[in-house]
Amino acid sequence: MVAIWVVGIAIGIPLALIIPWFPTKGSLQASNIHTLYDVLLIASVPIFVLVETVVLYSVWNFRMRPGEEEKDGAPIHGNTRLEVAWTVLPTILIVGLCTYAYTVLHGNEKTHPGAMVVNVTERQFGFEFSYPRTGGKQIVSPVLYLPNRRPVVFKLRSLDVIHSFFVPQFSEKLDAVPGITTTLRVTPTRVGTYPAECTELCGAGHGLMRASVQVVPDARFQSWMSTQKLDGAPPVGNPPTQSSQPGIPGATGNNHSTAGPSE
Ligand SMILES: [Cu+2]
Incomplete structure (x- = not known):
């Protein structure tokens, strides 16, 4: 044996x-x-x-053989x-x-100094990514652009129900819960195009809730950033504030504009 x-x-x-x-x-x-x-x-x-x-x-x-139908097994009293x-x-x-x-x-989950903050706002049934810039401005994008090999801190928020944020190639997944901000840390190491998926059943369109993730070399990321216009508010709206959700303790509301480019 x-x-x-x-x-x-x-x-x-x-x-x-x-x-x-x-x-x-x-x-x-x-x-x-x-x-x-x-x-x-x-x-x-x-x-x-x-x-x-x-x-x-x-x-x-120890299978039963013909003629052993009535036979009992050997008495065993344990073995300490x-x-x-x-x-x-x-x-x-x-x-x-x-x-x-x-x-x-x-x-x-370790925090890396100089990590880039990316706000991930989720709603039924889509993602939106925003990059806080100085002066309370931000760059908003439906596609998640990330510079290769730079640590990123994702701040997840939901505008309606519980969603999640999952990029299979990153092997990291976290829920986006209404009223709170959840944090996920990823350092991309491979240039490529990946899907971002919601893995929390969130309604009829859940299966279609996807976004594109583009991990690009740092120089290409910087040139993409420089072509984007700075906006004050994201088009899908801001997460509800604490006063509009009295039942949810610790609701953080919109702090898109207060964070700097790094954590
Ligand atoms: Cu979903």
């Missing part, structure tokens, strides 16, 4: 790692998430193969050492993996 288990692991781990679970890595955070996922796979395969081997071995070896082992070992494994996962997620 040990031989079957070892062979199962030898086949299972490369097989699990070869499957393309994720889209192309497009951010620093995605690299960390993909590594975390690989570690979880490497830890899970031996346990999966062990459980399946024991199940199949038991089903075959075995029970301690199968409680302690999974506990150590789970605590270890949780600690590692927490470290990765905590690291992905």
Whole structure:
């Protein structure tokens, strides 16, 4: 049985790692998430193969044979050492993996000095991106332009119901909740065009709620910025203020114009 288990692991781990679970890595955070996922796979395969081997071995070896319909199984009264082992070992494994996962997620949330702030305003059923500039002005765009390799802080707001902001290639996802501002940090590492999607069922048009993300070299981003006109207010409107939503504690209202270009 040990031989079957070892062979199962030898086949299972490369097989699990070869499957393309994720889209192309497009951010620093995605690299960390993909590594975390690989570690979880490497830890899970031996346990999966062990459980399946024991199940199949038991089903075959201890199956009922003709004439044994009335027979009962052997009386078993437990095994203290075995029970301690199968409680302690999974506990150590789970605590270890949780600690590692927490470290990765905590690291992905780290604030980088000089990060660029981008406001993401969501409504039924679209996204709008605004780049705060000095003097309370902002650049507003339906397409999310990002300079490659520059840390970005997304400030998510919703104008109506709960939405979310997800770029699969960034491997980062967060809800946009009416009345509060949620924060997501991403450092793009690959030039390309990606989709931004809402992954929170938000109404009839939810399936169409998408936007385009363009990660471009820094020089191209700067020239795009210089061609954009500075506006005071976004066309889709401002998030409701606290006074218009008395039931929602901590509603931040519109602070589009107060933030500078970096956090
Ligand atoms: Cu949605």
